[in-house]
Each structure stands twice: as structure tokens, then as C-alpha cells.
Amino acid sequence: MNAIDELTDSFSRLPGIGKKSAGRLVNHILKADSAWVQRFSQQMASLQSKIKPCSVCGAWTENNPCPICSNNLRDRSLICVVEQPQDVATIESAHEFQGLFHVLGGVIAPLDGIGPDQLRISSLLERVRGGGVKEVIIATNPTVEGDTTALYLQKMLSLIDGVTVTRLASGLPVGGDLEYADKLTLARSFRGRTRF
Numbered sequence: 001m002n003a004i005d006e007l008t009d010s011f012s013r014l015p016g017i018g019k020k021s022a023g024r025l026v027n028h029i030l031k032a033d034s035a036w037v038q039r040f041s042q043q044m045a046s047l048q049s050k051i052k053p054c055s056v057c058g059a060w061t062e063n064n065p066c067p068i069c070s071n072n073l074r075d076r077s078l079i080c081v082v083e084q085p086q087d088v089a090t091i092e093s094a095h096e097f098q099g100l101f102h103v104l105g106g107v108i109a110p111l112d113g114i115g116p117d118q119l120r121i122s123s124l125l126e127r128v129r130g131g132g133v134k135e136v137i138i139a140t141n142p143t144v145e146g147d148t149t150a151l152y153l154q155k156m157l158s159l160i161d162g163v164t165v166t167r168l169a170s171g172l173p174v175g176g177d178l179e180y181a182d183k184l185t186l187a188r189s190f191r192g193r194t195r196f
Contacts, residue, residue, distance in 0.1 A: 004026055004030075007022075007026045007029075008022045008023050008025075008026050009022070010022075011025050011026065050062055052064065053085065053103070054066035054068075054069055056069040056127075057069050057088070057100060057101045057102050057103055058085060058101075058102065058103030058104075058105060058120055058123075059085045059088040059101055059103055060085040060086075060088075068088070068092075068100065068101060069100060073098075074098055074099060074100055075098050075099045075100075076099070076100060076132055076133070077099070077132060077133055077134040077135065078097075078098070078099025078100065078133075078134070078135050078136075078137065079099060079100050079101065079102050079124070079127065079128070079133055079135075079136050079137070080097055080099055080100070080101050080102070080136075080137045080139050081101075081102045081104060081124060081136060081137065081138050081139060081140070081153060082101060082102070082103055082104070082139050082140070083103070083104055083105075083106060083107055083140050083141060083146065083149075084103065084105070084106070085103050087103070087139065088101045088103065091139065097137075099135075099137075102120070102123075102124045102127065103120065104119045104120050104121065104124070104140075104149065105118075105119055105120050106118070106119055107119070107140060107141075107143075107145040107146050107148070107149040108145060108148050108149045108152055109145045116152060119149075121152075121153065121156065124136075124153075125156060125157070125160070128157060128160055128163055129160060133163060134162065134163065134164060135163070135164045135165075135166060136153075136157055136163060136164070136165050136166070137166050137167070137168065138150045138153055138154065138165065138166070138167045138168070139167075139168045140153075142170045142184075142188065150167055153165070154167075169192045170185075170188045170189075170192065171185060171186075171188045171189030171192050172185060172186075172189045
């Protein structure tokens with residue numbers, strides 16, 4: 001195996017990158033400016049040493065605590081619970097949510113050997129019990145595991161007085177066609193319908 005094959009194989013291990021896309025990336029790097037390639041390789045090599053999970057919320061950050069947790073303008077009475085650190089960036093890109101986040105680090109998946117103790121659930125409960133939190137928004141994915149995790153969190157959080165637990169709405173996407181919606185999406189859309 002030569003250097004091109006080795007790098008193609010490495011790129012193809014990334015999520016969403018197949019062998020053809022990996023080959024295109026390698027060919028692009030071979031044609032690119034050597035200074036850019038050097039900078040790119042240094043950035044890749046130092047990524048894991050520079051970026052760590054925030055000690056408060058679990059999102060990826062260079063500074064601890066992260067900019068969101070250390071921002072005093074954020075609404076500290078709201079915590080949005082997400083599965084993975086990248087979910088924080090997705091929600092932040094919408095510029096709608098001004099509260100804080102909590103990253104679980106996955107979902108409850110008994111078949112994969114992941115239970116509540118393997119997730120950051122106890123630290124979430126500590127944060128909420130610490131006071132000041134009025135609402136916890138559960139933003140796990142609408143999958144079997146995501147729903148299981150949401151139900152578990154709802155049960156645990158309901159034991160804490162003065163905290164409202166909500167779940168992100170799910171259903172038909174904007175611009176979506178009823179014709180292409182699956183049964184589960186339609187069912188959720190009907191259950192989550194709102195007044196005009």
C-alpha cells in the first residue's frame with residue numbers, strides 16, 4: 001500500500017466519506033499549495049490537544065468553561081439537553097436559543113451496553129438541583145434511543161420541584177411534502193400540532 005492509498009483509507013474512515021470522496025480529497029491535497037498542506041496537517045495534529053469538553057456543559061471548547069457557559073448574558077434559567085457536542089453548534093446556528101446547554105455524550109442504548117451511568121445525567125441533575133433553573137428542554141434526536149433517553153430524563157427531572165421539562169417539537173419539516181412523510185413523522189406532527 002502506497003502513501004496515496006494509506007491517506008485515502010484514512011479519509012474514508014471519516015463519517016460520510018466514501019472511497020471516491022476520500023480519493024478526491026487526497027488528489028486535492030496533492031495539488032494544493034504546500035504551505036496550506038503544512039498548516040492543515042499541523043491543525044489536524046494539534047486538534048485533540050487544543051479542544052476539550054467544557055467542564056460545565058460538555059461542549060467542545062478551547063477555553064474552560066466554554067464561551068456559552070461563561071457568557072453572563074445567557075439565560076441561566078434555561079438548559080437545553082443535547083446528545084453530542086456538535087449538537088450545540090447546530091442549535092446555536094439558528095440564533096433562537098439564549099439559554100445554556102448540557103451535553104449527555106450519547107443516548108441510553110441497552111443493546112450497545114450504554115445505560116444512564118455512562119452518560120452525563122448525574123451532572124445535569126446536579127446543575128438543576130443547584131438552583132436557578134426553571135426549564136430543561138430535551139433536544140435528543142427523535143429515535144428510539146433518543147426517545148428512551150428523553151423519557152428517562154423527564155422522569156428524573158420531574159422529581160425536582162419548580163422545574164418544567166419540555167421536549168423540542170418534531171414533525172413535518174418546512175417545505176416538506178406530506179406525500180414523502182413517514183408514518184412516525186405524521187403521527188408526531190398530529191400530536192404536536194399548534195393553534196394559528
